[in-house]
Structure formats: structure tokens, C-alpha cells
Amino acid sequence: MQKINLFITVLLFVPLVSFGQEYYVSERGGVNVLEAPDAKAKKIETLLYGQKVTVESETGIKLTINDFDQSSGDTKIIEGEWVKIEYAKTFYTILGDGDIYSDPYEIKKYEGYILNGSLKEASFPQYIDENYIDFNSMDNIYLPKGTVVYFNEDDKAYESNPSIIEYFKDVEKPKSLTSCYKYKSGILFSGIAYDIILSDPFYEINPINYSPKKYKSGPKIDIYIAEFKNGVLTGKQKRINPLEGIETEKIKIIELDQIGVEKEIVVKYSDLTIEFGDLQEYVHVNDVAFFDLDGNRISDFPPFNFWVDNRESFLFDMNNKNKFLKIKYFPEYLEPKGQYGIQDNIHFFDSDCNLYDIVKEVEIIEDFNVKVKSYKIANTVADHYICFNGDDNSMVIWVSYSPEGKALEVKYKGQDKAMQLVHSKENFDGQGAYPVIEDYYKEMVDGKENGQYKITKSGNWVYVEYKRGTDGKIFKFTIDHNANPYGKAPCF
Numbered sequence: 331m332q333k334i335n336l337f338i339t340v341l342l343f344v345p346l347v348s349f350g351q352e353y354y355v356s357e358r359g360g361v362n363v364l365e366a367p368d369a370k371a372k373k374i375e376t377l378l379y380g381q382k383v384t385v386e387s388e389t390g391i392k393l394t395i396n397d398f399d400q401s402s403g404d405t406k407i408i409e410g411e412w413v414k415i416e417y418a419k420t421f422y423t424i425l426g427d428g429d430i431y432s433d434p435y436e437i438k439k440y441e442g443y444i445l446n447g448s449l450k451e452a453s454f455p456q457y458i459d460e461n462y463i464d465f466n467s468m469d470n471i472y473l474p475k476g477t478v479v480y481f482n483e484d485d486k487a488y489e490s491n492p493s494i495i496e497y498f499k500d501v502e503k504p505k506s507l508t509s510c511y512k513y514k515s516g517i518l519f520s521g522i523a524y525d526i527i528l529s530d531p532f533y534e535i536n537p538i539n540y541s542p543k544k545y546k547s548g549p550k551i552d553i554y555i556a557e558f559k560n561g562v563l564t565g566k567q568k569r570i571n572p573l574e575g576i577e578t579e580k581i582k583i584i585e586l587d588q589i590g591v592e593k594e595i596v597v598k599y600s601d602l603t604i605e606f607g608d609l610q611e612y613v614h615v616n617d618v619a620f621f622d623l624d625g626n627r628i629s630d631f632p633p634f635n636f637w638v639d640n641r642e643s644f645l646f647d648m649n650n651k652n653k654f655l656k657i658k659y660f661p662e663y664l665e666p667k668g669q670y671g672i673q674d675n676i677h678f679f680d681s682d683c684n685l686y687d688i689v690k691e692v693e694i695i696e697d698f699n700v701k702v703k704s705y706k707i708a709n710t711v712a713d714h715y716i717c718f719n720g721d722d723n724s725m726v727i728w729v730s731y732s733p734e735g736k737a738l739e740v741k742y743k744g745q746d747k748a749m750q751l752v753h754s755k756e757n758f759d760g761q762g763a764y765p766v767i768e769d770y771y772k773e774m775v776d777g778k779e780n781g782q783y784k785i786t787k788s789g790n791w792v793y794v795e796y797k798r799g800t801d802g803k804i805f806k807f808t809i810d811h812n813a814n815p816y817g818k819a820p821c822f
Contacts, residue, residue, distance in 0.1 A: 355381045356450040363442035367391045367412030380549035382528035383415040410447025418530045465525035468514045518561035525554045588661045596621040625701040633687035644692040654698040658691040717821035718807035750774040
């Protein structure tokens, strides 16, 4: 506001206010806070558009002013009553390199007087359906029963920074919360919840230069709307900036039927090493093998990487090496973790939820019989096919696979029939970002070995290396992602 001219003290409009309720400054040019309910009183400061305030009391002193903006040439009438307000400022300290430190971190509250005609109620009914549930009326964010255990360099448990592992036990109240779940009065909530967040402006304190407090970022208002089903955030989220009229929507598919379903697997590893870094320990597990309860070998088990990355407790017991461990686990949606621990999300609806396999119980099996699988083509129907291009662009092949993911046949483009593949051995390396699985096969023609194949899988990439039996020449192939990989029919 460039200039204020008083012209009349007749009240034309009196906005209604409620004590203790949140409002925001509705004037684009901001509004002055005064020491007393008088236009000639000393100015304390200017609150910007969108600043959150709380009305503490009415004064009964009414006023109408003519607000003339010299930059635009517009004249606006502001009318109302002087009210006493409370507002807040948030201070933080920057020590260097742009890092924000929360020590000291404080929110200070101030009081003053403004016209209530410069305020609007922070309810925003145009965005919120009457059937929506106020997020603040819902109970604590829900996590499956459990406690959090963390390890220092001496492998001694302590409860501190939530960045190491989550070890679940049967306890009444969780000690850690996730924004993936919500209860409403103890009952699983299905419906749409909303929340209105009015932020306080930030002021920077520079302890080095002792510079004056500096206004850092403007006030902000966000409306969050999200859908829940049986207590679970479905992934449909909307974020609205009512001051700017901006709406953003995010949709994530949530597999509700997978939540809490208990599963079992048998794990065996020969050795593990723990490397101590600057921020945390790093676990490396060697020679990992997976089996179902009947003793059948499972070639690929992706959830194990999550257990390793989060340092599940059974990996810290050196007595578990070279033993068959029956792991009981269940899928749950949890907040993703950053490289160095749990991400500091600004708000519930800013958080993402991913399906992770959580260890519930670990048991050593003393007498476990491992079955030797035969991957013969007889009586086996192909489940899917992968097409490969030769690295020298000279050949194209497809490989058929069993439901267990083992290769059955290979066929070269231009040949009349496919050739049988017989599995001979497998190597597994789970130390990298993705498990690396190497399967070795014999190529059989008329009952005789004609060559050897090594098929390597890492993430969504698959590679084939063929050694011809007659002369030992090597041919290499790479998966063709454009040829419907894992489809139910051959690519030619």
C-alpha cells in the first residue's frame, strides 16, 4: 500500500470474526500492524498477503478507509473494525554453504491491531466438499505394531535418529509413525480427508555478520486433499494453492489386497561384512540363496535388498551364517527413505508410500532338505518369451522361460525349430544396486550338447552369451525392450 487517505468514519460493512480462529491477510499489498486501534498509531510492521493471524479480541472501534495504490491507480475501500491479532514469525540460522540449521530454531508470537476488513477466514469452502473429513480430526498416523531399533558402531541398540532399521515386535503402541496410514477414532477411515496449512514467514539470522533480521520467504497457504480406503492412503492426492489458484494432482496405484498378507521364505547366506561409513554402517551379504518351504530353489528374491539396505536384525547375528533361516514377512506401505535416512517431509500429503516387505519373524531350520530342480523341457509349457538382438546386429533370437524364470528353449531367426536348453548351474550376487543372477545352460540338439549359454539378469536388463561347441566362438545378445519382453508369444 503506497498511501492511505482517511475519508469517513461511517461503517458500511462489518466482517464477522471468531476469537481464536485462523484468518489470513487478504490484501495483495499487505496490511500494516499498529500498536493501538488508531490509524495514527505507531506502525509495528507490515504483514504480507497470505500471512496467518489469529483474532484475539474486538475493540468496537469501526473505520472505513480509502486505499489508493499509486502503482496501479486503483482505489479500494476497506471497511471494518479494529481487532487485536496475534501472529507469528519463524526464525532460523544459516551458518554457511546454504545449510539451514534448526538450532536455534524458534517461533515468536507478536500482537497488534489491524482492520478486520483486511482479513478473510481460512476455510476455503469452494475447494472443500461438505462430506470431506478434516484431517486434524483424525487420530494419530498409524503404523503396524512395532518398535524401532537402531545400532551404533558397537552394534548396541539405541533409540535415536530414525535412519537405521525397523524391527517389529508385538507392542501396543508404535514408536515410529508413517504417513501412509490413518485411523479415525480407532476405526479404519474410508473417504476423503483435507487439511489447510497456513505457514508462517521465515526470517534469517546471520550469526557471522550480525546482519538485521531479513525476510526470507512469503507466507504460504496450501490445501491438501487425499482419498483413503480402509485406513490406507490410496495415492490420489491434490494440493491446492488458493492464493494463486493453482491445483496439482498426483495419483499412485496402491495394491490394497497385498497389505499385511503374511509370506514365508527360506534364506541362506555364507558370509556378511559390515562396513562403517561416515554416516552409517553398510551391510554386504555374500552367496545368498533362497528357497520355498518345500526346499525348491528360488532364483530371484527382490525384497532381500530392502532387508539388507535397512539392516534387518537377523543380518547382524554372525551365528546365522550358513544356516537356513525361515523368514516370515508381510508387505506394508511405508514412507520411502532417503540415502541417509528417512526423508523430512513437510506434510502428510507430500509423502509417498511404497510397498515394502517387512520382517516379522526369523527362525533357524536345523534340518532343511534342499531339492535339486531339473529344468528339462519335457512336460513344461513356456510361460513367457524374451527377444534378444545380437550385439553386432547380425542375429535375433528368442528364449522361452518357465514360470520359475528358467530358460527352456532358444530359437534363432531363420531357423526351422527351437533348441532345448538344460540348466546346469546358477550364480547369484546381491551386493549391487540390483541382484545379478547368472544362469548357465547346455544347448541340446538331438540329445547331444551343441554349445553353452550364460544368461545374465540385472534389474530389467537381460544378456545372453553363447559359446559355440564346434569352435568356441562367442556370440553376445541383449534384451530387446521394444519386442514385448515377457510376452506370452514369441517375437517371431
